[in-house]
Amino acid sequence: MSLYRTELRRLAKRRFARYMTLLGLLVLAAVLVGTFFTNQKIDDTVRAKADRQAEQQYEEQVRYAQQERASCEQDKAAGKADDTHRYPPDCAMIQPPPREAFESQWFLPSTFDFKESFAETLVPFAAILALVGFVVGASFVGAEWSTGGMMNLLLWRPRRLTVLLSKLAALLTGLLAVTLPAAVLWFAGFWAVGVFRGSTEKVTSGVWQSFALTGLRGVVLVLAATTVGFALASLGRHTAMALGGVVAVMVVGQFGLGILLEMAGAKFVEAWLLPTYALAWMQKKVTLQNWDACNATYTGECKPATFDVTWQHSSLLLGVGVVLILGVALWAMRRRDVS
Template sequence: MSLFKAEFRRLLKRRFVRYMALVGLLVLVAVAVGTFVTNHKIGPAQVAAAERRAEQEYQQSVQWATQEKQQCEKDKAAGRTDDKRYPPDCAEMMPPPREAFEARWFLPSTFDFREQFEPMITAWAAILALVAFAVGASFIGAEWNSGGMMNLLLWRPQRLKVLLTKLGALLTGLLALAVVSGGLWAAAFWAIGNLRGTTAKTTAGVWESFALTGLRGIAVVVVAGIVGFALASLGRHTALALGGALGIMVVGQFGLGIVLRMAGVKFVEAWLLPTYLLAWMQKKVILEDWESCQASFSGECKPQTMEVVWQDGGTLLAVAVVLTLGAAMWMMRRRDVA
């Protein structure tokens, strides 16, 4: 049997891998079911109910405004004034116009596939990326911790070939999981759109945009698996990769964000990892600095903005892969495996 086939079988037979994949899929199912339950198909009955609700809200507002105006006139006549509650002239207290109460405000939530599926792709990628990181770290970390890696190198003393073959088997499994779950994810939300919303205006161009977003999501999953694998290989233990990820999130994200805000740094989010991952998935993220003011010709105060585009996110992902995997390969070559 070839080394790749042996490693791929070992990947599939690991209980941790199966459990993590199952947990990730259950989370995805829970998100899909929650979306289905909380959305509704909009029909004539729902529109009529929303119109009735808008009319009720309008009538209540008119009644309240009338009562307040009468009370204002009584208080003015009695010599009691309350500048915080009433205007100088009670006649200014008028009920809002009927058109201020739109029926669409009272319609139940509905799932618009064309408008709302792309954020769901980002959620799918984030969940699978967590699974990929944990699986990648466990796959190589457990081998080092149990001594299986040393035994394998006695049979195949080609260090880098063994390491990269393990990585290839891992990525093959992750790609299969991502492709299959991604297809089922799209099918599930298409069904939700048909049953609990609308799929109108979903053109070929929209599907192409969804496909490109999905490919970027698969790239995030692959990178997460590689980084987890490389960190665990560097530390020869799964815990180092998981601890490193926790340290980056707690110290490198929350702590860094707090320090930068205390220092008054502009565009704090530009220093945080999630911003670049969102930019990679959403093509662009616009950051705003509300501490600054750029006055327009109309006198409106607009905050300064900064754009983070998908190329910035892609560069960060590439750097993460090169640094972690490169370090793992270098350490594999130079140090003793005993």
């Protein structure tokens, strides 16, 4: 019997893996449904309503300005002292704002522009499935160690690295089997949101290619997070090792490091934090700003110093991290006693 197929069946039968995957998919479905019901298609009727609201807002400001100017003139005619400096020296200065200051677009409801907004939805898609993959990967191998199943398996197939890598291959296959259909449904779902609750105009083949590449990077992120969770749990021989390690890194390492860097006055603190690189991986580039370093322009405007974190930086960090953690787990599997 193939070890790989055996591990696939074992993964499919694990209740925790099924429930965790279902929970992640339900969260994604909730995001999609919430986006559908919180957006509205803009038509001529909606635009006309927004125009009326803008006109009403302008008329209210005109009436308010007239009342204030009349009150100002009455107080000055009566010789009342303006101790609170409510009015200007000349009451004629009280004028309503110009009509063009009230734009109709301010009163339009939220609408989903597929071309402009869909790329942003791929970030939570990848983040949620990466979390699911990390937890499922950690529990898949962690449970084997904690229950003694790994020792029994090695009696049947004593080649340690083959056993561990077969488990990892089955795990990644299972995650791909969930992630790829979910990605297709995600694209189709938000396209439907654009059709019925927004706009799908100007979506060219180049736009689709860009979305597809972003989605591919999201899949890679999911597989990387799954591998890291699997490797950490294997290294610690318990699911809690992976979960505790992440808590330590994110809370102690990242949060504490951020505070220390802020206190030390370091530039571009976010460049030292892992979420920045995950976001840069998905968005291709994240521009950090340092407002303490003001670069004055010839107009006197203050422009902050900037630093770009690109997807190339993220790919280097992501690749080295995954290879290092998995390599240590394989080394430990080969060298340590499994009893």
